[in-house]
Amino acid sequence: MRFTRLTHSLEGYIYHNLLNPSLEEAHDAVKESLTRTLLLTLIGLCQVSYQGRASSELDWGDRLIVIxxxxSVLIHQSQGYEPVNWQPPGSIINTQLSEGYLVIKAIRRKPAEELIIRFTKVYALTSAKLFDTSKIEMHLTEEELRQVILENPHLVEEGLRPVAKEWGDFSGFIDIFCRDKNGNLVVLELKNEVADQQAVSQLYRYVSSIKKVSPLVRGIIVAPRITKEARRLLMTLGLEFKQENLSKCSSLLQKSKDSQSKLL
Amino acid sequence: MRFTRLTHSLEGYIYHNLLNPSLEEAHDAVKESLTRTLLLTLIGLCQVSYQGRASSELDWGDRLIVIxxxxSVLIHQSQGYEPVNWQPPGSIINTQLSEGYLVIKAIRRKPAEELIIRFTKVYALTSAKLFDTSKIEMHLTEEELRQVILENPHLVEEGLRPVAKEWGDFSGFIDIFCRDKNGNLVVLELKNEVADQQAVSQLYRYVSSIKKVSPLVRGIIVAPRITKEARRLLMTLGLEFKQENLSKCSSLLQKSKDSQSKLL
DNA sequence: CGTGCCAGGTGCCGT
DNA sequence: ACGGCACTTGGCACG
Structure with missing residues (x-):
C-alpha cells in the first residue's frame, strides 16, 4: 500500500490524506475509513445514480463527496447549499473496484433507496476522526417566543390573561390559551417569522372545535408578519392578526433570562 | 509561503493540500482560495457563532467546513445529513488572523445574517477547481405523475375528461382541471406521497374561488394516502379523496413511454 | 415505528 | 424583489 497513513498522536486527527491516488489506493483508504468509521472526504470525477423515494441520474463531473x-453520504457540486445527491444517516455503505471504476454504494432499507457513485479519478481524499462533543445552542426559538408572550400578554392585547399553554386536549395543539378583558376565550397561535396559510388553517381548526362548547371564542395569530394569502383566509374565517416585533420580543426574552439568572 | 501549491496540469485540479498547517499558512491558502473562487474544505478545531434569522452558538470541536x-458555507459535524451551521450562496466571505485565531466570516445582506468561524487548529485544508457541467436529472416527479393522470383520467373516476393542466390564473396552482361525466367541473390536486392538511386547504382555496362562478365544482385529492387529520378537514369542507398508487402510476407511465418509443 | 409539524428550512418558478 | 409551493425535504417530539 503506497498511500501515507498518518498516526493520530502528533500529526493531528487525519488518517488519510491522498493526492491523486490510484483508484486502488483510494479504494483501500475508503475501505479503511469505513471500518474505522472516520469522516471521509473525496474530491473526484464521478457519476451518480439514485433510486428510491425518487430516482435521478447525474452525469460525469467533479464533485466533493462526504461520508x-x-x-450519511453527501455529494456536493461547486454551487448551492444543498447536496445534489445524498443518503441519510444510517445507510449501509460499501465500496468496490468494478469495471475500472471505484464504486461506492450507500443503501437504506425503509424506505428502500440506493445511491451509487462511480469514480474514474480521485483528486484528493482525506479521512479524519473528529472529536466534537458540543451541541449547537439555538436562541429565539418559538418556545422562547411563547415564553415572552406568556410573561407579557399585554403585547398582544390589553387585559389578556393566559389560562394555559400548550393545551393538547383538543384535536390539535394550542400555543397559548387566554381570556380577554371580557372573559371570552382567546386562542393565540404564535409564529416567530411569517404566518402562512397553514398557521391560519391550524388556528381555525382549534377555534372551530372550541366554538361548539364556547361560541364566543376568538383566535389570534401573533407573528412579525403575515402573508397576503394567509391574511385573506384569516379574514374570511373571522380570525385576527396581531403584529409582534421579533427584536422587541428578543430584548424582553433577554430581560426574562437575566431575571431568572438573578434568581438562581 | 511554505504551503505546497499544485499546478493544474498534471496533478489534477487540486490547488492546496495542506496537512496540519500553521494558522498563517491556512490563512494564506484560504485567502487565495477565495480570490480564485475555488472549492475549499477545511478540517479543524473551531467554534462557530451565527446571528441573523435566528442566533446560535457552537462551542469548540472538530468539524468539516466547506466553502x-x-x-456558500457549510459546517458539518461528524453526524447528520444537515450542516450544523451554514450560510447560503451569495454570501460575502472574508478571512483574517485575529487574537491567535484564524477567523472566517460569511456575511449576507437581506436577510442580514453573519456567520463567524474561529479556528485554533487546522488539521487539513484542500482547495480545488471543480469542472462539472452536468445537471441532475430527476425522474418520477409530480410532473410525471400529472402526465399519468392526464393520459389515464379513468384512474381517478370513470368519465372524467381533462380540460386543462397547470391552471395558474387563480390565486394558486391547480394541478388538473376536468369535467366529470355530468359535465361538472372537477379540480384535481395531486400528491405523490401522503396528502396532508396543507394539500386539503390548498384545494379548498381553489374550489372556493371557482364556486363563486360555478357552484357545482368538485374537488378531489389524488394521492397514495391521506393523513387522518387531512381526511377529517376534507370531509368537513365537502371535498373528496381518491387513493391512487404511485408505483401503479409509475409502471403505467413506463408502458406509455414504451408504446411511444415503439411508435417512433 | 408512524404521524404531525417546524425549519435560520432550500430551491424553483411565478408576478 | 416577494409569493407560493414542492422537496429523496430533514429533524424532533409524541402517541
Missing amino acids: KPDG | KPDG
Missing part, C-alpha cells in the same frame, strides 16, 4: 461515521 | 465558489 460520515453515522452513514 | 464553495458561489459563496
Whole structure:
C-alpha cells in the first residue's frame, strides 16, 4: 500500500490524506475509513445514480463527496447549499473496484433507496476522526417566543390573561390559551417569522372545535408578519392578526433570562 | 509561503493540500482560495457563532467546513445529513488572523445574517477547481405523475375528461382541471406521497374561488394516502379523496413511454 | 415505528 | 424583489 497513513498522536486527527491516488489506493483508504468509521472526504470525477423515494441520474463531473461515521453520504457540486445527491444517516455503505471504476454504494432499507457513485479519478481524499462533543445552542426559538408572550400578554392585547399553554386536549395543539378583558376565550397561535396559510388553517381548526362548547371564542395569530394569502383566509374565517416585533420580543426574552439568572 | 501549491496540469485540479498547517499558512491558502473562487474544505478545531434569522452558538470541536465558489458555507459535524451551521450562496466571505485565531466570516445582506468561524487548529485544508457541467436529472416527479393522470383520467373516476393542466390564473396552482361525466367541473390536486392538511386547504382555496362562478365544482385529492387529520378537514369542507398508487402510476407511465418509443 | 409539524428550512418558478 | 409551493425535504417530539 503506497498511500501515507498518518498516526493520530502528533500529526493531528487525519488518517488519510491522498493526492491523486490510484483508484486502488483510494479504494483501500475508503475501505479503511469505513471500518474505522472516520469522516471521509473525496474530491473526484464521478457519476451518480439514485433510486428510491425518487430516482435521478447525474452525469460525469467533479464533485466533493462526504461520508460520515453515522452513514450519511453527501455529494456536493461547486454551487448551492444543498447536496445534489445524498443518503441519510444510517445507510449501509460499501465500496468496490468494478469495471475500472471505484464504486461506492450507500443503501437504506425503509424506505428502500440506493445511491451509487462511480469514480474514474480521485483528486484528493482525506479521512479524519473528529472529536466534537458540543451541541449547537439555538436562541429565539418559538418556545422562547411563547415564553415572552406568556410573561407579557399585554403585547398582544390589553387585559389578556393566559389560562394555559400548550393545551393538547383538543384535536390539535394550542400555543397559548387566554381570556380577554371580557372573559371570552382567546386562542393565540404564535409564529416567530411569517404566518402562512397553514398557521391560519391550524388556528381555525382549534377555534372551530372550541366554538361548539364556547361560541364566543376568538383566535389570534401573533407573528412579525403575515402573508397576503394567509391574511385573506384569516379574514374570511373571522380570525385576527396581531403584529409582534421579533427584536422587541428578543430584548424582553433577554430581560426574562437575566431575571431568572438573578434568581438562581 | 511554505504551503505546497499544485499546478493544474498534471496533478489534477487540486490547488492546496495542506496537512496540519500553521494558522498563517491556512490563512494564506484560504485567502487565495477565495480570490480564485475555488472549492475549499477545511478540517479543524473551531467554534462557530451565527446571528441573523435566528442566533446560535457552537462551542469548540472538530468539524468539516466547506466553502464553495458561489459563496456558500457549510459546517458539518461528524453526524447528520444537515450542516450544523451554514450560510447560503451569495454570501460575502472574508478571512483574517485575529487574537491567535484564524477567523472566517460569511456575511449576507437581506436577510442580514453573519456567520463567524474561529479556528485554533487546522488539521487539513484542500482547495480545488471543480469542472462539472452536468445537471441532475430527476425522474418520477409530480410532473410525471400529472402526465399519468392526464393520459389515464379513468384512474381517478370513470368519465372524467381533462380540460386543462397547470391552471395558474387563480390565486394558486391547480394541478388538473376536468369535467366529470355530468359535465361538472372537477379540480384535481395531486400528491405523490401522503396528502396532508396543507394539500386539503390548498384545494379548498381553489374550489372556493371557482364556486363563486360555478357552484357545482368538485374537488378531489389524488394521492397514495391521506393523513387522518387531512381526511377529517376534507370531509368537513365537502371535498373528496381518491387513493391512487404511485408505483401503479409509475409502471403505467413506463408502458406509455414504451408504446411511444415503439411508435417512433 | 408512524404521524404531525417546524425549519435560520432550500430551491424553483411565478408576478 | 416577494409569493407560493414542492422537496429523496430533514429533524424532533409524541402517541
